[in-house]
Amino acid sequence: MSEPGSTLTNAIASRRTFAIISHPDAGKTTITEKLLLLGQAIQVAGTVKGKKGPHATSDWMSMEQERGISVTSSVMQFPYRGRTVNLLDTPGHEDFSEDTYRTLTAVDSALMVIDGAKGVEDRTIKLMNVCRLRDTPIFSFVNKMDRDIRDPIELLDEIEEVLDIQGAPINWPIGMGQFFKGVYNLYTDTIHCYTPGQGAVLPDDKRIQGLDSDEARELLGDEYDDFSEEVELVRGASHEFDLEQFLAGKLSPVFFGTALGNFGVREMLDDFVQWAPAPLGRETTSRRVSATEGSLSGFVFKIQANMDPRHRDRIAFMRVCSGRYTKGMKMRHVRLGKDVKIADAVTFKAGERVLVEEAVSGDIIGLHNHGTIQIGDTFTEGEDLQFTGIPHFAPELFRRIRLADPMKSKQLQKGLQQLSEEGSTQVFAPINTSDLVVGAVGQLQFDVVAYRLKDEYKVEAIYEPVNVYTARWVDCDDPRKLEEFRKKAAEHLSVDGGGHLTYLAPTRVNLSLMEERWPDLEFRATREH
Numbered sequence: 443m444s445e446p447g448s449t450l451t452n453a454i455a456s457r458r459t460f461a462i463i464s465h466p467d468a469g470k471t472t473i474t475e476k477l478l479l480l481g482q483a484i485q486v487a488g489t490v491k492g493k494k495g496p497h498a499t500s501d502w503m504s505m506e507q508e509r510g511i512s513v514t515s516s517v518m519q520f521p522y523r524g525r526t527v528n529l530l531d532t533p534g535h536e537d538f539s540e541d542t543y544r545t546l547t548a549v550d551s552a553l554m555v556i557d558g559a560k561g562v563e564d565r566t567i568k569l570m571n572v573c574r575l576r577d578t579p580i581f582s583f584v585n586k587m588d589r590d591i592r593d594p595i596e597l598l599d600e601i602e603e604v605l606d607i608q609g610a611p612i613n614w615p616i617g618m619g620q621f622f623k624g625v626y627n628l629y630t631d632t633i634h635c636y637t638p639g640q641g642a643v644l645p646d647d648k649r650i651q652g653l654d655s656d657e658a659r660e661l662l663g664d665e666y667d668d669f670s671e672e673v674e675l676v677r678g679a680s681h682e683f684d685l686e687q688f689l690a691g692k693l694s695p696v697f698f699g700t701a702l703g704n705f706g707v708r709e710m711l712d713d714f715v716q717w718a719p720a721p722l723g724r725e726t727t728s729r730r731v732s733a734t735e736g737s738l739s740g741f742v743f744k745i746q747a748n749m750d751p752r753h754r755d756r757i758a759f760m761r762v763c764s765g766r767y768t769k770g771m772k773m774r775h776v777r778l779g780k781d782v783k784i785a786d787a788v789t790f791k792a793g794e795r796v797l798v799e800e801a802v803s804g805d806i807i808g809l810h811n812h813g814t815i816q817i818g819d820t821f822t823e824g825e826d827l828q829f830t831g832i833p834h835f836a837p838e839l840f841r842r843i844r845l846a847d848p849m850k851s852k853q854l855q856k857g858l859q860q861l862s863e864e865g866s867t868q869v870f871a872p873i874n875t876s877d878l879v880v881g882a883v884g885q886l887q888f889d890v891v892a893y894r895l896k897d898e899y900k901v902e903a904i905y906e907p908v909n910v911y912t913a914r915w916v917d918c919d920d921p922r923k924l925e926e927f928r929k930k931a932a933e934h935l936s937v938d939g940g941g942h943l944t945y946l947a948p949t950r951v952n953l954s955l956m957e958e959r960w961p962d963l964e965f966r967a968t969r970e971h
């Protein structure tokens with residue numbers, strides 16, 4: 443089915459693709475649920491698959507549940523006020539931060555959720571730093587107003603100082619905790635009154651037009667004068683919302699509310715679909731691809747093992763960057779130079795896989811991966827493009843991996859290779875020995891790898907300490923120099939899962955020494971796919 447170009451343009455313009463960044467426990471799962479409720483993607487709150495959800499379909503998931511973390515992530519799409527919203531979930535546990543970073547390369551904006559009682563926490567700072575690399579526009583939601591939170595003015599200051607972004611409050615809270623009465627919109631001069639206990643429904647809240655009204659005076663009672671003064675102060679001392687500054691990633695509109703009480707989320711979403719950018723262009727090694735180009739292109743930012751152990755395939759998540767995917771179309775897998783017909787791309791609805799008939803720029807589709815797709819791969823309708831900026835980070839922890847049963851080394855290699863393609867762990871094969879070294883950014887990933895090797899590949903693996911401080915990807919324009927280095931430093935050289943030469947430095951001092959001794963070589967801490 444082919445639509446006229448203007449329909450494609452309209453479809454693309456309606457997309458809003460974002461992710462939530464927050465510290466664990468700030469309320470990401472809760473707000474996600476309310477957003478889906480508002481998007482009518484679920485009927486009753488309390489049905490979102492979260493870390494406490496009833497959605498375990500395998501032992502692998504029960505391990506995740508035991509740990510109280512969300513290892514897996516998915517894509518949620520819902521219509522809202524004429525827009526199509528794509529919300530990309532990110533893993534909550536910091537051991538899986540690489541996945542989160544890469545997911546942030548696939549969005550056009552982000553929503554930062556802050557626990558009002560705790561303020562700006564570490565993981566939020568780290569994720570904001572990632573967003574800043576691409577000047578991603580950020581919405582802010584200060585959550586848990588139904589509790590005793592910190593002084594809102596202080597919170598606003600903290601956002602500005604710690605996160606180095608201007609905060610423009612859109613609404614201002616009236617009271618907090620048990621005295622929380624609602625929020626006052628600084629731009630529309632309306633009070634939105636809070637009624638507790640409406641978290642599971644779409645409440646029809648009471649609104650009061652005008653702070654200077656009898657109704658407002660009645661609601662605020664003795665606090666009326668103090669509140670009016672505070673509002674004057676806030677208006678004078680804070681930044682005014684500016685769309686251009688927001689789109690440049692320099693200013694964030696700030697909303698106050700309670701996700702649990704489903705209060706303030708709708709107002710935030712209303713403004714979000716208006717202000718957040720439609721799909722943005724993306725850089726490739728040869729040119730910038732605009733989201734409105736007619737021809738399909740996209741890149742893979744995440745590979746996820748199927749949660750259903752009966753199908754052993756994995757899903758590669760591709761962000762569509764231009765044009766349109768239609769079921770059965772031919773795509774070029776650029777790295778392999780191969781044309782493939784794709785008729786079974788999937789998306790996820792309420793945890794179920796659904797075949798995608800059509801997807802446009804800004805959408806995410808899941809491609810079945812039987813071991814040929816890697817993170818960072820580009821697909822097009824024939825043009826040789828390679829999207830850039832999808833990072834791979836040097837792991838920080840290393841273990842040698844040994845088999846309980848040496849006869850199973852084939853399975854071990856296959857398992858490690860596939861797990862490393864998913865991108866959350868990395869495997870290195872030293873060029874001098876037949877050992878295998880696994881690298882990860884967090885301890886938990888080692889446990890996950892051991893568990894999945896056993897569960898999915900039937901191999902029992904044992905970890906041993908290994909003397910590696912860090913890994914650096916080695917590059918050099920001069921092949922002779924590289925060959926010389928390969929000989930001299932063989933003892934510490936490995937090949938990673940993608941076939942790249944990697945230096946496994948035993949100590950920090952050793953690494954500096956090598957960098958000094960081999961000035962023509964590049965020792966990279968991140969590698970782009």
Ligand code: GDP
Nearest residue numbers: 466467468469470471472585586700701702703
């Ligand atoms: P996540 O780790 O960021 O996904 O956080 P959750 O959404 O799971 O929330 C963490 C805890 O905070 C849960 O017990 C929630 O019920 C609670 N919570 C979330 N939002 C609110 C809120 O607005 N008010 C209150 N009082 N609790 C909240």
